[in-house]
Amino acid sequence: MSWPFSFARFLAVLTKEFIQMRRDKVTFVMMIGVPIMQLLIFGYAINSDPRNLPTLVEMADEGPVSRAILASMDTSTYFDFEGVVTSPEEGERALRDGTASFVVVIPDGFERDVVRGLRPQILLAADASDPAAAGGAVAALSGIVDTVLSQTMSGALAYTAPAPPPFGVVVHKFYNPEGKTSVNIVPGLLAVILSLTMVMITAVAIVREREKGTMETLIATPVRPFEVMTGKIMPYVLVGYVQTGVFLVVSRILFGVPFVGSPFAFFVGFNLYIVVNLALGFLISTVAKSQMQAMQVSFFTLLPTILLSGFMFPFAAMPNWAQTIGSVIPATHFLRLIRKVMLKGADLIDIAGDLTAITLIMLVIVGVALKRYRQTLD
Amino acid sequence: MTEEFAISVKGLTKVFGDRTVVDHFDMEVPKGAIYGFLGPNGSGKTTTIRMMCGLLTPDGGTGQCLGLDILSEQEAIKENVGYMTQKFSLYEDLTIRENLDFIARMYRVPSRRERVKQALIDLGLSDRANQLAGTLSGGWKQRLALAACMIHDPSLLLLDEPTAGVDPKARRDFWDEIRRLSAKGVTVLVSTHYMDEAVQCDFIAYIAYGKKLIAGPARDIPKMIGLHTWQVTGPDIGDLEMALRSEPDVGQVARFGQVLHVSGTDEKALEAVANRYRAKQSHKWMLKEAELEEAFIYLMAGATDNFLGAAK
Numbered sequence: 001m002s003w004p005f006s007f008a009r010f011l012a013v014l015t016k017e018f019i020q021m022r023r024d025k026v027t028f029v030m031m032i033g034v035p036i037m038q039l040l041i042f043g044y045a046i047n048s049d050p051r052n053l054p055t056l057v058e059m060a061d062e063g064p065v066s067r068a069i070l071a072s073m074d075t076s077t078y079f080d081f082e083g084v085v086t087s088p089e090e091g092e093r094a095l096r097d098g099t100a101s102f103v104v105v106i107p108d109g110f111e112r113d114v115v116r117g118l119r120p121q122i123l124l125a126a127d128a129s130d131p132a133a134a135g136g137a138v139a140a141l142s143g144i145v146d147t148v149l150s151q152t153m154s155g156a157l158a159y160t161a162p163a164p165p166p167f168g169v170v171v172h173k174f175y176n177p178e179g180k181t182s183v184n185i186v187p188g189l190l191a192v193i194l195s196l197t198m199v200m201i202t203a204v205a206i207v208r209e210r211e212k213g214t215m216e217t218l219i220a221t222p223v224r225p226f227e228v229m230t231g232k233i234m235p236y237v238l239v240g241y242v243q244t245g246v247f248l249v250v251s252r253i254l255f256g257v258p259f260v261g262s263p264f265a266f267f268v269g270f271n272l273y274i275v276v277n278l279a280l281g282f283l284i285s286t287v288a289k290s291q292m293q294a295m296q297v298s299f300f301t302l303l304p305t306i307l308l309s310g311f312m313f314p315f316a317a318m319p320n321w322a323q324t325i326g327s328v329i330p331a332t333h334f335l336r337l338i339r340k341v342m343l344k345g346a347d348l349i350d351i352a353g354d355l356t357a358i359t360l361i362m363l364v365i366v367g368v369a370l371k372r373y374r375q376t377l378d
Numbered sequence: 379m380t381e382e383f384a385i386s387v388k389g390l391t392k393v394f395g396d397r398t399v400v401d402h403f404d405m406e407v408p409k410g411a412i413y414g415f416l417g418p419n420g421s422g423k424t425t426t427i428r429m430m431c432g433l434l435t436p437d438g439g440t441g442q443c444l445g446l447d448i449l450s451e452q453e454a455i456k457e458n459v460g461y462m463t464q465k466f467s468l469y470e471d472l473t474i475r476e477n478l479d480f481i482a483r484m485y486r487v488p489s490r491r492e493r494v495k496q497a498l499i500d501l502g503l504s505d506r507a508n509q510l511a512g513t514l515s516g517g518w519k520q521r522l523a524l525a526a527c528m529i530h531d532p533s534l535l536l537l538d539e540p541t542a543g544v545d546p547k548a549r550r551d552f553w554d555e556i557r558r559l560s561a562k563g564v565t566v567l568v569s570t571h572y573m574d575e576a577v578q579c580d581f582i583a584y585i586a587y588g589k590k591l592i593a594g595p596a597r598d599i600p601k602m603i604g605l606h607t608w609q610v611t612g613p614d615i616g617d618l619e620m621a622l623r624s625e626p627d628v629g630q631v632a633r634f635g636q637v638l639h640v641s642g643t644d645e646k647a648l649e650a651v652a653n654r655y656r657a658k659q660s661h662k663w664m665l666k667e668a669e670l671e672e673a674f675i676y677l678m679a680g681a682t683d684n685f686l687g688a689a690k
C-alpha cells in the first residue's frame with residue numbers, strides 16, 4: 001500500500017532543513033566561503049598577472065631610443081632584465097630551459113632606422129607555455145611603447161613623432177600561441193565548485209540524521225522516501241544558485257570572463273548539473289556509515305572530477321581509458337556545456353547532447369540511490 | 379480473533395551477522411492493555427519493538443499490528459502508531475516547538491497549531507517553547523519525546539524505556555497519563571527496567587537472549603514461575619547472606635537493606651533450609667508472597683544459565 005506524495009510533508013522536511021542550515025554556522029560559511037576561496041585561489045593562481053619575469057636582451061644596436069624602451073620596460077616591473085645574450089641561439093636556449101621568460105631583440109641598425117623613419121621592429125620572444133604568465137607582460141608592452149614614444153620622440157627627434165610610429169614591436173609567442181587558459185579554466189571552476197559542495201553537503205546532511213539517531217524518529221513517521229529526498233535536497237539547490245551567482249559575478253569582475261551565449265541554456269544546464277550532484281550526494285549517503293566517511297567519499301569523487309573531466313587536462317589529449325571514465329562523470333559534460341555557452345555563444349540546441357548525457361547519468365544515479373535508500377534501519 | 383489484539387506476532391526472528399538477537403518471539407497484546415516488556419540489557423527489546431513498527435525487517439516470523447501486516451503494510455501501521463525511541467532522537471538543533479511541529483506535520487495532524495500548543499501546555503513547556511531541544515536536561519528530553527510520539531493521537535503506543543532518567547513525580551504523572559489513555563482504548567507496549575512500573579502493567583512479557591521466557595498477567599507472574607520466598611531479618615545479616623548463597627536448595631538471595639529475601643522453586647527443600655538456620659541462629663524467618671522483583675531477578679539468573687547451556 002503506497003501513499004501519494006504529500007506536498008505538506010515535503011514542505012515540512014524542507015522547512016526543517018532550512019532551519020537547521022541557518023543554525024549550522026560553520027556549514028553555512030563553508031557553503032558560501034569555500035566557493036569564493038576556490039575561485040580566488042584557482043583563478044588567481046592560474047590567471048595571475050605575474051611580474052618580475054626574467055628577461056634577456058640581445059642588443060645588436062644601442063642608442064637613446066632602445067635604452068629608453070628597455071628602461072621603461074624595466075620600470076613597468078613586468079620585466080626583470082637579467083643579462084645580455086649575444087646570439088639568437090643563446091636566447092632560444094634560455095627560453096627553452098626556462099631561465100628566461102622573454103628575450104628582447106634590438107635589431108642591427110635600429111637607432112639609425114628609427115631616425116630615417118624606416119620603422120624598424122623590436123622582437124619580443126616570449127615563452128607562452130604558461131600563457132597566463134606571458135599574457136600580462138605582453139599586454140603591458142604596448143602601453144610601454146606608447147609612453148616611450150611620447151617621451152623620447154619629443155626632443156631632437158620630435159619630427160619623427162607623428163603617425164605612423166617610428167618603430168614596431170613584434171611579439172613572437174612560442175609553444176602555446178593561443179594561450180587562452182584563464183578564460184578557459186574559470187568556467188570550469190563552476191563545475192568543480194558545485195560538484196564539491198553539492199555532493200558533500202547532501203551526503204553529510206543525510207548521514208548526520210542517521211548518525212544522530214534522528215533518522216529513527218523520521219522513518220517511524222509515515223514520511224515517504226521521495227519526500228525526504230526532495231525535501232532535503234531542495235534547500236541545497238538554492239545554495240547551488242547562490243554559488244552560481246557568486247561565481248558569475250566573480251568570474252566577470254575579477255577575471256573578465258565573457259558570457260556570450262544563451263542565459264537560458266546556462267540556466268537549464270546548471271540546474272541539471274546541481275541536481276545530478278545532489279543525487280550523487282544522496283547516493284553516497286546510502287553507502288557511508290558516518291559523516292566522516294561521507295566526507296571522504298565525497299572528496300574521492302572530486303578527484304576524477306578535477307583530473308578526468310577536462311578541467312585540468314584537455315579531454316581530447318587523454319588516453320582512451322581515461323576518456324571512457326571521464327565520459328561518465330557529469331562534470332565532463334557540464335564543462336563542455338558551460339564553455340560552449342559562456343565562451344562560444346552556444347544556445348540550448350548546441351548543448352542538447354551534453355544535457356542528454358548528464359540526464360542519463362542522473363537517471364542511473366537516482367535509480368541506484370532510491371533502490372539503496374532504506375525506509376528501515378537494516 | 380485477530381481483532382482483539384493490537385499486536386499479534388509469531389516466530390519473530392532477527393539475525394545480526396551470526397547472532398540471533400530475537401529468536402522466534404511470540405507476543406499477543408490485547409487492545410487497550412498496558413503491556414510491560416521486560417528483560418536485561420541487550421536481550422532484544424528494542425529490536426523487537428523496531429520490527430513491530432516496520433523499522434527493521436524481520437528475518438523470520440509473521441504478525442500484525444492494528445490488524446495490518448507488519449511485513450507488507452508498514453506505511454499504514456506508521457500512521458497509527460506512536461513510537462518513542464530509547465535514545466533521544468528528536469532534532470537537537472530545533473527548538474521544542476519546532477520539533478513538535480515537525481512531527482505533527484509528518485503525521486499531517488489536523489489543526490496542527492492548536493495541537494502543538496496544547497502539547498506544550500500539557501508538557502508545561504510553553505514558556506520554554508523556543509529553547510533548543512538539545513539544551514534540555516535528560517529527563518525533559520524524555521518528556522518531550524513522549525509528547526512528540528503522542529501528538530497524532532495514535533491508537534498504539536510503543537514506548538522504549540520512556541521513563542529512563544525521569545524523576546519520580548514526572549514518572550507518576552507519566553503513568554497516570556498512560557492509564558488514562560489505556561482507559562480510552564489506546565494500547566500501550568512499554569519496555570522498562572523499573573519494577574514499580576512493571577507492577578502497573580496489565581500484562582508482562584519477559585525476554586532474555588532474544589527468547590521469551592514468560593508472559594502473562596502481571597500479578598500471576600511469580601506464581602507462574604513457582605517461586606517461594608522467605609523474608610529474613612536479624613543480626614549479622616551479611617554473614618547469613620553469604621552462608622545462604624552457598625546452599626544448593628536456595629535459588630536466590632536478594633538483600634534489601636537489613637532484610638533478606640530467600641527464594642527457591644522447591645517449597646519443601648526451602649522450608650528445610652529455613653528450619654535448619656532457625657534452629658542455629660536467632661534470625662526471624664517469615665514466609666511471604668513472592669513479588670515481581672524476585673521473580674525477575676530469578677529469571678535473569680536462570681536465563682544466564684540457559685544461555686551458557688545453549689552456547690556449549
Ligand SMILES: Nc1ncnc2c1ncn2[C@@H]1O[C@H](COP(=O)(O)OP(=O)(O)OP(=O)(O)O)[C@@H](O)[C@H]1O
Nearest residue numbers: 394395399417418419420421422423424425426464
Ligand atoms: N544494528 C545492529 N547491528 C548489530 N547488532 C545489533 C544491532 N542492533 C542491536 N544489536 C544487538 O542486538 C542485541 C539486542 O539489542 P537491543 O537493543 O534490542 O536490546 P535491548 O533489550 O533493547 O537492551 P537495553 O535494555 O539495553 O535497551 C544486542 O546484543 C545488540 O548488540
Ligand SMILES: [Mg+2]
Nearest residue numbers: 423424464538
Ligand atoms: Mg533497548
